[in-house]
Amino acid sequence: MIQHIENPVVEVHDLMVSYGQNPVLWNVDLSLPAGSLVGILGPNGAGKSTLIKAIMGLVEANSGYSKLFDQELNQVRNKVSYVPQRESVDWDFPASALDIVMMGTYHHLGLLKRPGKKEKELAMDCLDKVNMKNFAGRQISELSGGQQQRVFIARALAQQAELYFMDEPFAGVDMSTEKALIELFREMTAEGKTVIVVHHDIYSAGKYFDWLIMLNMHLVASGPTAEVLTEELLTKTYGGKLSTLADLGEIIKKSGFNPLKD
């Protein structure tokens, strides 16, 4: 069940991505409505992170394209924010929580300009929104996993974007923080912003999200939560990979070159 909409905020057209020789996403084609809280669901290795990385231009697509606000990514970068997985960075980096959140203001600043008082106030506000104001001066390696995650989200807030892609923002976060974050995302979508979250708990997904994308290397479903959260689609998503896709992937892997790359 793949529902397309008019005037989407995100449009992905026939996107195909492989890592090296290994195809991870097959012909994903979807559109997402503005102002919604979107969950990306799927088992490990389903290509959830890859999908948002490909949309953000962080991994190269073999074919297909994506458009944000009906434009190329480069034209709307100021309106888009990306939250990488917490484990993707070395938290031993010499910086305070505030330093990291300030990074969210960098692309508005441009070259040569240093962040000043205005940026610092903005960063403090954002830390406050995720309940981390008291930890502003703390060295980031001394924060717990959940606190580090909140620092990342505060940094995204400091970007003052319209569209947010978050890669597993609830990993390592306790239940009450997760609830508070969902509350925050709800406030953001109520203001017309769009928040897209990689998630893997199907039980909470039903409660959290307006719209669900279900992935299992190919797109299983994309549509309003109430319509796509069905037994049948969940089985398709989580009930093992399509064996033909896996076999084809094996052949490509062994071929010594990648026929998908033209």
Add this chain to the structure above:
Amino acid sequence: MEDFLYFFSFQDPNVLMVVIGISLLSISAAMVGTFTFLDKKALVGDAISHAVLPGVCLAFMFSGNKNPYWIVSGAFFTGALSTYVISWVARYTKLKEDTVIASVLSIFFGVGIVLMTQLQQTGNASLSGLDHFIFGNAISIVREDLWVYGALATCIIVVLLVFYKEFKVMVFNRSFAESIGLPVKRLDFVFNSLMVLAVVTGIQAIGVVLMAALLITPAAAAKFWTDRLSRLLFLAVLFSLISGISGAYISFSLPHMPTGPWVVVVLSIIAFLSFFFSTKKGILTRWVSRRKYQSKIHRDHILKALYQAEEHDKKGLPQKDIVDNFPGKVVKTHRTLRQLKKKGYITNDRELVALTSTGNSEAKRIVRLHRLWELYMTEYMNIAPDHVHESAEKFEHIITPELERQLDKSLNFPKEDPHQSIIPRDQNKP
């Protein structure tokens, strides 16, 4: 002493020139090195500093003299080539990066040594001092060298300051940097070039191989003292300056001393001092706090023994019994008893050691933590009552007042531990 005054009063313009040169190159190397270190590219820096040698030799072969322009170009060429080869091979083969770096390093350096031996056998008089490029000789810097190396170092410093925040984001979180539209590939290229340039600026004064130390060690030493990037940069620059200038001084005052090794010796001393004496993560600090913790454990155990004696309706324990209780720790026990007496926790008239009222409430606290933790383990972690003592022996020393309140709350202020011993509380404090 005369040497010292002569050198540091800078009355000799040559000395001044050497100091300016070595300062600029120390600053630039430490700054580039800080980012190299944080980006975990220390090995690449090492490879580059070996790989500039064949470039230096080739420059000699072509120009026939020690013209700094040729030397710098040659060194830059092979240095840059090595980084390119490393990333190319690592990308297109299945070899792991450390393997590639180690091979590239030895191949380039090997070629360099072959070329150098070849050159030295020609017996060309203008080639004397070629080996300065291996160990460095700051004193041999002439005006023309200073212009070339100084200008390069200044360039590096300016570029790093201009792109400070860009490099900071890129090193910390590359994918985020890319997502906000930073040209990470071009910045990578700029940074790799800076790394090669930083090595190149040091070849005359420090020597090719030892430049790797000047890149990485200042940042590594500074990391022991701070956890902010700006301070890390500042300290790395400071350490590097100190060792650069003292290295130059030593090779000035002692005849025939190369500069590079002395710079590295001073730098290593700074690094070792940081390693041992840093207030944050130094070995000594950790050793001291471990010792403190161990004496706290011993103190806690004595207080506990006295409290348990009171529980059995004894007034106290004879000092001899206490000492016998901790075999092998006679001196330590005596010392701890003296400390406890000084703090007013116990009275001790040799016949009988007894708790004072402050000592009693401190002892109660420890016993309480022990028994609370035992109860918590049986209640919440389903551990049998006869298995909890060992763990409680350890945790009674570390549970903080906040954790104690938390335990009390989740256990609903219990009266007895799993072995039906009373959990002692101070009457006046709820």
